[in-house]
Amino acid sequence: MSEVKEKYVILVKGFKQYLVWKGDANFSVGEVVKAVGEVKKLNVYGNFWSFNFNKYLNDKNVNESIEYIKILKVFFKDPRYYFFKLNHSENNLANLLLFQNKSNDEVYKNLINLSLSYLSNISGVYLYLFVVFIKKLISKKYKKNRMLSFISLIFMFFYCYLIGMPPTLLKVLIGFLLNKLKKYFNFNLNKITKLSITWFIVLFINPMYLFNIGFVYCTIAILLLKKYKDRKESTNLIINFIVINLVFIPLNIIYDFKIYWLAQIQEIILLPLFFLSFILSFFFVLPFLNPLLNFDYNLLKFTVIFFSKYNLTSLTGYINFGYIIIYYLSLYFLTKFIIFNKKIKFFLYSMLTFSLIGMYFTNTIINIFSQTIEMLNVGNGNSFMINYNSNIFVIDAGAGVGQNKSTLPDYLKYKGLNKIQSVFISHNHSDHYNSLEQLKKETTIKYIYRNLKKDILVEFDDIKFYIFNEYGNSDENDNSQIIVVKLNNQTFLFTGDASKKREARMLNNSLFLELVKNGVDLYQVGHHGSKTATSDKFVKAIKPKICFISGMKKDKLQFPSKETINTLEDNSCQNYITNGEKSYKYKIKSKKVVEIKKEFI
Template sequence: MQSSIVKRFLSWFTNKNYFTITFIAFICIALSREVENIYLCSAIYLIILIIFTIEIKRSYPFLIFVSLFLIWFLLFYKFDINKFFNLNFYKVVEVNSNYFLIRQFGSLYYVPVGEFKLSVGEVVSLVGEFEKVSIKGNFWEFDFNSYLLNKNVKYKIIDAVIEIKNIKSLQYFFFKIVNSTNNLTKLMFFQQKTNSLIYKNLNSYSLGYLINLSGMNVYLLSGILNKKVFAKWKNYKKYRIIPITFLFYYCYLLNFKLFLLKSCILLIIGWVEQNKKFKFSKITKLSILWIACLFINPLFIFNIGFIFSVIAFIFLKKYKNKKPATNVIYNFLIVNAVFTPVQIFYNYKIYWFSSLFEVLLIPLVTFSFITSLFFFIPFSSYILNLIYKLFYFYSKGLTYLNLTTICGSFNFIYLISYFVLFKLITSFSFDKTKIKKLIIFIFTLNCFWILQSNQFTKISPSVTMLNVGNGNSFLFQYKGKTILFDAGRGNGFSKSSLEQYLVYSGVRKIEAVFISHNHQDHFDQLGNVANTYKLKNVFYNYHLKETFNYKDLNITNFIELGNSDENDNSQVSLIEVKNKKILFTGDTTKLREYRLIKDELFLNKVKGGVDFLQVGHHGSKTSTSEVFMKVIQPKTCFISGHKSNTLDFPSKETLDTLNKYKCKTYVTNGDSSYKYKVNSEKTIKIQKNSF
């Protein structure tokens, strides 16, 4: 029994494509970067190597290749071998307005811009304080440190003293041309996208990738060379490897941009097929492509281009008995149908007109790329800058027609089910129409859930407290409406955290914003929120907005102005909904609390106690007096604050007072966000989806 199982496994293994098995092995090795357990990693590596020894006579070239990749990966990606060599020379590989990246072997280092002006391709030595890059911030935010880690940046070098060596690579002279050329060539040929207004416009409707020098432009140039320039040269097919080699070197000068690297490798595969008179299978091409890409940089596995390649492999195909134009149209429609949910999964938005805009932009992008190649012609900069301006105005015009819908985050399972159902509908025929109708119905429900699932979470009343350090950002949600109570953040926390959470959670409209008082830690995220949402009802304390009503929701604001301490000018807001009472106090101090409990209207409103309290002034000892607590008797208390070098939030005195009055207390502590469900009076910690 056991021997038959072994034989069956051996038969399965030996009949498979070793390129595909190597590709899978590369993926497993690259993904192990995220696995901290060294024993688990060792087991993965050992299993991979054992698999390649099952039939060593056939697999030994692949075993050697996988072993080399594993060594390369362990030395420079999983671990940092550089620190053992203690070599003090680095090559500058990327220069930005705020920082530059330097490379030593496979590892990158981040250096903030100082008094030195460096150029790509220069070699430097330096001394400074090495600080390990670690992930910080909330999971829904764009974390710059995560971005650095995915580029294999292991350390930030602080207070660096730099010495520029008299060594220059060809990249140095290549990028020197950038500073002396026109804007169009900078963008299209040199791929300098950071400060480009065109790139910003395209990104606003999720088409920034069109600027990439990808397969579309490369194959267009290849076609021109094949059919126009060298059409009569019989030996061109053989010597076509020469321009491909130049293209590969150009890719190296651009530091192996993934979108261009893939095109180069596919051209090499095509050249091999053409000259060796055989064809690779579709899966083999995909395997060779990504084996080569991952060998150059294993972290390409975390690039969205990898996901797109796999999806394209699964869904795109050549339809027999169809004209080339029909094949292009069919595949274009399939690409958009398949990539739209991926777009929502990563961006939390759907861009309704992006496919149409893509059709309108591709001719201009192609024309701009081709014309940018003639930057070396004298006086061409005038014409090329004119084309750049036309491109800008054209792309800017489309932003006014752009229509997006915020969907928010959804579980990865729904993305997988979308692909499975879409594959069934488009690739399989069913004998019974009822089965197909059922699959289409389930597919429609799946699409509806991706678009609308987050809207159902906002029907029942809830209060969300975001982790923004020693600042306040609270959301109240009810019947699909979102109201903000303060929109600030403390020092060291992201200014876009609130806006990014709103998009992540699928908020499409903000009904009103109440800013308690004029301190930055309570309002300085409002500008970022306004970039995404139209804010019509923004009420600071000085607007004297005493009441705000929506159906069975009533908000009463208690306002005092003219106090010397701005904290005492805090707008105190009481929400009454579903026979529940929710109290926001801003940074109200004990002095203001004493005056509140003498206010007859306030006493009548809080009679019998409140269900929820936003504890004043981040839990400082200057707030939350016992006499105030005795009057409001809160059941659940939220504190937005954490202990830092200069601030002791929340104070022991405040916590003792809250415990005395038996209030269930939740503190952000610089790492946690919470959601209070009003109906059930339960509090949950906000966490990322398991998938």
């Protein structure tokens, strides 16, 4: 067993790795076991704009899971087992830095918010003082032994093995080893050759590290970073700071859809604190030092929470790869070459500025001219969004069982949107509202409309929402808001999870019948396409042209039902089903539906 997390375990057999969900079973890192179970391929379907756990595992070379696992025998326990048994310590500092146990750590969560999570990784900076300390400690007795430096290095390789060979640490240790071999055997090794050997070894051990964010950041840094030191010290400091920010701004946009304006300043402040904390973490075995270690951890926690609370970021949304190519080519020539021709230099600076402005403003401009209705893939849940010239209206904010509750909030970030005019929650079932709390934290919401006891009309410019409410039904699905949206001489109907009984009552509502008398341009099919909704009589009355069904076949919930699909097809409705795989966008002006796909240009 190579990894044991809070909810899952990674098992290794030869060169293959498997995911196992823990359940109530007990697993420990370092146990070599005989086990039986059912092997299944991991499904990597998900939304490209949001975190996909199975895709994350695939990038770590975990492609299959073992279900219904049964441990038959424990053969033996390797050194990692005994090392992680020490992890039962209550010391948060040691758990975070020494044992690299980050999953529920408050410091690590806030570092992610700052785009500085790499500070919790064990890097060359943190190792330097430790290696020097070991060397000096031993060299007092063995001053003339040239192999002493290798002893501390071997120790660190062993530690690297104990914590699972993280690439960030492994590449640093390989670099240290190459430096030592170069001095010991007296041969030359230039920077490029050394880096090539290091990456070859790391990728040989784990080829999937090629897809790791750390690899991308490191590669860009190697290609573009240059230390300026030919001017005044203060000038050099400012120039280097600007260059570091310029190098990493596009990467932050690619991965987080944000610019973190203060990241490098925060890093300068936090780096010494983490450096000291890493050294202190080794002393967790001395109980009398625990108050000091706890104080240090709390200081770290206070600092990162403070930085998170008063951070300065700009939401940009996804980035056009054309801008990235222009940006990095311009930056590469400006940082790597001395350019005397003023026209060429002006052109490169112009291209750099143009691409940076494009990255920052493109989504804002696109959203201003957008008029769309978007159905997001949230399994057997509902998350719909109307974008009306950058004014956002959310109709249900939920995700089905086993789906990512961050899907809707993450999609808004992907589109560069952080303000919502109105949120309508159809009824009190979690698959229709369980993303709402995160939306409240990450966006500004002007109005939230939950189920009320009376019908209401909500107007905003040219768009009108006629909301039909019922309250107190024993079946919560029948308490769903039924919303008729009128815009640009088009009609859109959202019915939540309303059943056929509720539909029948709506056919007795004169205002509703008046609103839908000319047919419905887009219809959100009730209850994920369940046979309990969407009666033939109701469909004939609303005459839908396009039908959006947010549902999938999973376990006992087999949505949409064949009966519902037949009813819709019999009434000539064009069906679009998420099916746990796809999201769709209805373009209001052209009345066309397109699949939401990753945009590169």
